Amino acid sequence: MVDKMLDYKNELPVELIAPDISSYKKSNTGIDYVHTFDSGKHGPHVFISAVVHGNEPCGAIALDWLFKKEEIPKRGKLSLGFMNIEAYLAFDPSNPNRTRWVDEDFNRLWGPGVLDDKERKQTSEYLRAREVKPIIAEVDFLLDIHSMQKPCIPLMMAGMEQKGLDLAKSVGMKIPTIIDSGHKEGMRMRDFGEFSNPSSIKNALLVECGQHWEKSSEPIAIETTIRFIRNTGIMGNEFGLEYLPKSDNDSKIQFLKVGKIITIKTKNFKFEKNWQGFDCLKKGEIIGYDDEEVIEAPFDQTFLIMPSKRLFVGKTAVRLAYPV
Ligand SMILES: [Zn+2]
Known part of the structure; x- marks a missing residue:
């Protein structure tokens, strides 16, 4: 069954190839497709999240790239997670809109109490979100990788709090950064719990890397991941340098508020x-x-x-x- 809401024609080329992630199913966290690399030393717990929406392969490509690098943090922990697995595994380039979700939007379930509501309909997304919630609640820094329906320049979604804006500045992607509260329909994972508490040090960003299937969204996803991880200090100084431009452009980041x-x-x-x-x-x-x-x-x-x-x-x- 496909949600009628997702059954609309795609007129855009599907340039990205959604990577085979079957080898990442077996994990060391007790949650399928969610892995933790632990330095064993004190430091923050950093989480990179992909495919909250099943039809956004650029995040899966960035995680696949990171897994293959096989770099272990020098301090703290790095967790990598594929979120809406059921939708992602059904991704079909000939009808790529259909696999955004199975039953409902995974990224509208993170408001207070929603995932604890046992009376709620037990959708595919609700059940998966309940599985990953304990680790999302535990992490200090979350980067959630997304892409957009229409061809558009990449955007950083910093949430409503000053700390989100500060994090976007220090990560340093030179893309417009949006101060926003998400959607009336329901809270996003990036706004969950302590991420929206101004006095907590926990912090999150959501990056929209470009159009869902556009080749250019892939390097944006990888570069954002590298800069985000580098900014937390859990990796060595050399981490990802081979991928970053030799000299940083000194253009200013444009800030906008919803x-x-x-x-x-x-x-x-x-x-x-x-x-x-x-x-x-x-x-x-x-x-x-x-x-x-x-x-x-x-x-x-x-x-x-x-x-x-x-x-x-x-x-x-x-x-x-x-x-x-
Ligand atoms: Zn998305």
């Missing part, structure tokens, strides 16, 4: 244009319509963050951000 989330209210929602993401509109320009309601750009410079193709009631249509 000021409004457009959540779909009726089945008659439509966009004014085929927005691609990161489109910049002037205040008052029409973004779209939700039945009778006209949705206009609310800020002098309104940036459209990830306009969706899944225009269903209750889903996020687009998030609206302004420069800060």
